Amino acid sequence: MSSVTVDLMASRRTVLGRAAIAAIGAMVLPAAGAASASAAKSAQKSVEYQGHPKAGHSCNTCKNFQPPQSCKVVEGPIEPSGWCDKYTHS
Ligand code: SF4
Structure with a gap:
Protein backbone atom coordinates (compact mmCIF):
# COMPACT_ATOMS: atom_id res chain seq x y z
CA MET A 1 0.00 0.00 0.00
CA LYS A 41 -39.26 28.78 35.05
CA SER A 42 -41.12 27.83 38.20
CA ALA A 43 -44.87 27.36 38.46
CA GLN A 44 -46.61 30.24 40.21
CA LYS A 45 -47.92 28.00 42.99
CA SER A 46 -44.46 26.62 43.76
CA VAL A 47 -43.10 30.11 44.50
CA GLU A 48 -46.21 31.38 46.36
CA TYR A 49 -46.93 33.92 43.65
CA GLN A 50 -49.68 36.38 44.52
CA GLY A 51 -51.19 39.21 42.50
CA HIS A 52 -50.46 41.85 45.14
CA PRO A 53 -47.34 43.16 46.93
CA LYS A 54 -45.85 41.72 50.09
CA ALA A 55 -44.15 43.87 52.72
CA GLY A 56 -43.81 46.68 50.19
CA HIS A 57 -42.12 44.48 47.59
CA SER A 58 -43.63 43.83 44.16
CA CYS A 59 -42.64 42.49 40.76
CA ASN A 60 -42.09 45.93 39.26
CA THR A 61 -39.08 46.39 41.57
CA CYS A 62 -37.76 42.83 41.13
CA LYS A 63 -34.76 42.17 38.88
CA ASN A 64 -36.57 39.18 37.34
CA PHE A 65 -39.55 41.20 36.11
CA GLN A 66 -39.93 41.62 32.33
CA PRO A 67 -42.52 44.29 31.48
CA PRO A 68 -45.27 44.34 30.73
CA GLN A 69 -46.33 41.00 32.33
CA SER A 70 -43.54 38.41 32.35
CA CYS A 71 -40.87 37.10 34.63
CA LYS A 72 -37.51 35.48 33.87
CA VAL A 73 -37.99 32.75 36.49
CA VAL A 74 -41.76 32.29 36.99
CA GLU A 75 -44.27 31.00 34.42
CA GLY A 76 -47.36 32.73 33.15
CA PRO A 77 -48.64 36.28 33.17
CA ILE A 78 -47.16 38.32 36.01
CA GLU A 79 -48.74 41.43 37.46
CA PRO A 80 -46.37 44.36 38.03
CA SER A 81 -47.97 44.66 41.48
CA GLY A 82 -47.51 40.91 42.22
CA TRP A 83 -44.92 39.17 44.36
CA CYS A 84 -43.38 35.71 44.91
CA ASP A 85 -40.76 34.13 47.15
CA LYS A 86 -38.10 34.53 44.42
CA TYR A 87 -38.33 38.30 44.73
CA THR A 88 -34.94 39.94 44.23
CA HIS A 89 -34.74 43.70 44.54
CA SER A 90 -33.40 45.32 41.38
S1 SF4 B 1 -41.37 38.79 42.46
FE1 SF4 B 1 -41.32 36.71 41.63
S2 SF4 B 1 -42.86 36.70 39.98
FE2 SF4 B 1 -42.42 38.82 40.46
S3 SF4 B 1 -40.82 39.39 38.99
FE3 SF4 B 1 -39.78 38.74 40.87
S4 SF4 B 1 -39.33 36.58 40.62
FE4 SF4 B 1 -40.86 37.16 39.07
Whole structure:
Protein backbone atom coordinates (compact mmCIF):
# COMPACT_ATOMS: atom_id res chain seq x y z
CA MET A 1 0.00 0.00 0.00
CA SER A 2 1.47 3.37 -0.96
CA SER A 3 1.83 6.26 1.46
CA VAL A 4 -0.67 8.26 -0.63
CA THR A 5 -3.30 5.53 -0.16
CA VAL A 6 -2.63 5.42 3.59
CA ASP A 7 -2.93 9.22 3.80
CA LEU A 8 -6.25 9.15 1.94
CA MET A 9 -7.62 6.43 4.22
CA ALA A 10 -6.57 8.37 7.31
CA SER A 11 -8.13 11.53 5.89
CA ARG A 12 -11.41 9.67 5.14
CA ARG A 13 -11.51 8.32 8.70
CA THR A 14 -10.99 11.83 10.08
CA VAL A 15 -13.81 13.26 7.94
CA LEU A 16 -16.19 10.42 8.84
CA GLY A 17 -15.32 10.73 12.53
CA ARG A 18 -16.01 14.45 12.50
CA ALA A 19 -19.30 13.93 10.66
CA ALA A 20 -20.39 11.37 13.26
CA ILE A 21 -19.53 13.75 16.10
CA ALA A 22 -21.47 16.57 14.40
CA ALA A 23 -24.49 14.29 13.88
CA ILE A 24 -24.49 13.23 17.54
CA GLY A 25 -24.17 16.85 18.64
CA ALA A 26 -27.12 17.84 16.44
CA MET A 27 -29.27 15.19 18.14
CA VAL A 28 -28.19 15.88 21.73
CA LEU A 29 -28.02 19.70 21.91
CA PRO A 30 -31.67 20.49 20.99
CA ALA A 31 -32.88 17.98 23.57
CA ALA A 32 -30.69 19.59 26.22
CA GLY A 33 -31.93 23.04 25.25
CA ALA A 34 -35.57 21.97 25.46
CA ALA A 35 -35.00 20.42 28.88
CA SER A 36 -33.31 23.53 30.27
CA ALA A 37 -35.97 25.82 28.79
CA SER A 38 -38.79 23.89 30.41
CA ALA A 39 -36.91 23.72 33.72
CA ALA A 40 -35.99 27.40 33.67
CA LYS A 41 -39.26 28.78 35.05
CA SER A 42 -41.12 27.83 38.20
CA ALA A 43 -44.87 27.36 38.46
CA GLN A 44 -46.61 30.24 40.21
CA LYS A 45 -47.92 28.00 42.99
CA SER A 46 -44.46 26.62 43.76
CA VAL A 47 -43.10 30.11 44.50
CA GLU A 48 -46.21 31.38 46.36
CA TYR A 49 -46.93 33.92 43.65
CA GLN A 50 -49.68 36.38 44.52
CA GLY A 51 -51.19 39.21 42.50
CA HIS A 52 -50.46 41.85 45.14
CA PRO A 53 -47.34 43.16 46.93
CA LYS A 54 -45.85 41.72 50.09
CA ALA A 55 -44.15 43.87 52.72
CA GLY A 56 -43.81 46.68 50.19
CA HIS A 57 -42.12 44.48 47.59
CA SER A 58 -43.63 43.83 44.16
CA CYS A 59 -42.64 42.49 40.76
CA ASN A 60 -42.09 45.93 39.26
CA THR A 61 -39.08 46.39 41.57
CA CYS A 62 -37.76 42.83 41.13
CA LYS A 63 -34.76 42.17 38.88
CA ASN A 64 -36.57 39.18 37.34
CA PHE A 65 -39.55 41.20 36.11
CA GLN A 66 -39.93 41.62 32.33
CA PRO A 67 -42.52 44.29 31.48
CA PRO A 68 -45.27 44.34 30.73
CA GLN A 69 -46.33 41.00 32.33
CA SER A 70 -43.54 38.41 32.35
CA CYS A 71 -40.87 37.10 34.63
CA LYS A 72 -37.51 35.48 33.87
CA VAL A 73 -37.99 32.75 36.49
CA VAL A 74 -41.76 32.29 36.99
CA GLU A 75 -44.27 31.00 34.42
CA GLY A 76 -47.36 32.73 33.15
CA PRO A 77 -48.64 36.28 33.17
CA ILE A 78 -47.16 38.32 36.01
CA GLU A 79 -48.74 41.43 37.46
CA PRO A 80 -46.37 44.36 38.03
CA SER A 81 -47.97 44.66 41.48
CA GLY A 82 -47.51 40.91 42.22
CA TRP A 83 -44.92 39.17 44.36
CA CYS A 84 -43.38 35.71 44.91
CA ASP A 85 -40.76 34.13 47.15
CA LYS A 86 -38.10 34.53 44.42
CA TYR A 87 -38.33 38.30 44.73
CA THR A 88 -34.94 39.94 44.23
CA HIS A 89 -34.74 43.70 44.54
CA SER A 90 -33.40 45.32 41.38
S1 SF4 B 1 -41.37 38.79 42.46
FE1 SF4 B 1 -41.32 36.71 41.63
S2 SF4 B 1 -42.86 36.70 39.98
FE2 SF4 B 1 -42.42 38.82 40.46
S3 SF4 B 1 -40.82 39.39 38.99
FE3 SF4 B 1 -39.78 38.74 40.87
S4 SF4 B 1 -39.33 36.58 40.62
FE4 SF4 B 1 -40.86 37.16 39.07
